[in-house]
Amino acid sequence: MTRYAALLRGINVGGSRKLPMAELRALMDGLGYAGVGTYLQSGQAVFATGHGDEESLAAELASAVEKRFGFTVDVIVRDHAYLRAVAEACPFPAAGLEGRQLHVTYFSRPVEAARFAEIDPGSHLPEEFRLGDRALYLYAPDGLGRSKLAEQLSRPRLTKGLIATTRNWNTVLKLIELTAGE
Incomplete structure (x- = not known):
């Protein structure tokens, strides 16, 4: 199983x-x-x-x-x-961050980088995002609720045709633990 x-x-x-x-x-x-x-x-x-x-x-x-x-x-x-691979591929130094500062948005299918081309990465620093395999990693040092970048990334035109759902890093790690076995 x-x-x-x-x-x-x-x-x-x-x-x-x-x-x-x-x-x-x-x-x-x-x-x-x-x-x-x-x-x-x-x-x-x-x-x-x-x-x-x-x-x-x-x-x-x-x-x-x-x-x-x-x-x-x-x-x-x-x-x-897959959950473990997403965590292992994290482009940010997860071990040195609080769980509320790092998030993963899981997508229902692969996403082309061109979908997010309108977002100027430099205009949101120190917030950053990177695309992964059916996932988007978001570093938001002040948390998701205060993130202007998260607000832009979740605009309907950017996620059109996708299911997208975001989890903080603590939840990402907990799901890996819970799916590891009985």
């Missing part, structure tokens, strides 16, 4: 699209997933399964959430090896 993390976008934020984690775990158990667990209340779940691939598992979970809770939710599913 392969261990995965499911990243649900935009749930339990601002009082809307409520999805209790206990109910999400029960839903995932009902789909036949093994070793189901959740992390925090903001849409991270881990599980194991021997069937499907990342895209089909994401679609299956999104469909089940819509049927059970009555709203659509974007879901990205990534396996342990």
